[in-house]
Amino acid sequence: MKSSQTSTGRVNNTLDSAPISILGAASYMPEKVVDNDFFIEASAIKKHAMFRGTRLRHHMAEDEMAADMIATAARDLAVRMDIDLGDVDLVLTNVSFPDLPFTGVGAIAAKQLGIRPPHIFDLSSGGCVSFIFMLQMAQAMFATGAARNALICNVQSSAGRIFAQPGNRELPQSAVPGDGCGVVCCEASDVSPVLSMVTHNFPEYAADMRITTADNRHWWQPGTLPFNLDFSDAKLASIIERGNRLVPPALYEAIEQAGLDVPDIDVLITNQPNRIFLRNWREAVELEEDQHVNTFYEHGNLFGAAFPISIERGVQQGTLKPGSKLLLGGFSHAGDYSAAAVVDWYKNGS
Secondary structure (H helix, E strand, O other): OOEEEOOOOOEEEOOOOOOOEEEEEEEEOOOEEEEHHHOOOHHHHHHOHHHOOOOEEEEOOOOOOHHHHHHHHHHHHHHHHOOOHHHOOEEEEEEOOOOOOOOOHHHHHHHHHOOOOOEEEEOOOOHHHHHHHHHHHHHHHHHHOOOOEEEEEEEEOOHHHHHOOOOOOOOHHHHOEOOEEEEEEEEOOOOOEEEEEEEEEOHHHOOOOOEEEOOOOOOOOOOOOOEEEOOOHHHHHHHHHHHHHHHHHHHHHHHHHOOOOHHHOOEEEEOOOOHHHHHHHHHHOOOOHHHEOOOHHHHOEOHHHHHHHHHHHHHHOOOOOOOOEEEEEEEEOOOOEEEEEEEEOOOOOO
16 A cells, blocks of 8 residues: 655555455434424524524434444345345444443444454544545555455434433534434455545644533533533634635545546535535535535435445435446544545446
8 A cells, every 4th residue: 555644644545556445335314303393493593504404304212222223224235235244354333422432333233233253443533534534444454454345334323312402402503413324335356446545634623623511511420411512603613614625625635646637526425514515515626416415405414424325325316326436525523534535436337
């Protein structure tokens, strides 16, 4: 693997010595669907443009677990692709709000699936672009020969567990997140190859997204009031500026490293925090709206799960076809990570 690293925390992979292909994706969405009337002050949704545009979203049930969601999506993927989950070498997960504070979700999901992969890793970093970070990890494992294939699992599980709490439902930001899970199958081949991956980290922004409570306690301390994320007007302005500034350069870097030009890109998939970013990122790479797979209006902000769920959606709706050049990209949290990748989706048309 050829790589270069700069002081910005950027790592660029040309992937010419350790191929990785994305073979397919499947999703699971919780049964409960919530519309805007669920929120105590629906008018508050309109107070800031960053929180507008979502009509529906899914919320996990109280007894539903992230591992349940992964297992369901993985089983559907196995049936659809006719794969034996018992042959999986590597399971990677990123879960926005894990089921337990100490035990990772991956091992529990493996138990539910009845499999025993040699490698299970739960990734807590990367946030909304953790899918691309996990692609990098899988590619690194493939390069060492430790694994030949992988399940990459993204779960957004904070909507029903945090933002639906009675004390949070009047906050405008609570209307945006939705729960959901996406699982992707990858293998060490060039059947549907990832042509490039670019990741950046910006530690100077890492502490800008904070957990807050009305009684000022730490989130792990017992209390009667729910915790939420701090979205002051000043922070919102900074997040919007960073998203518009950090993501387009990453997209262009990934295109260049893939040996392509912007007009070569057929489909765009990003994380989906709000309409502003969806429009700005799409326009930055000069794509039409129907080339940008978008589930925001019906599923809300799915955090990192937006990537695998949108891959499945793109295939289902015919936007992502064999031979398509797929561009992935976005940023996470308050701008501490950004990432992009290009995939030659089933490059030979099969």
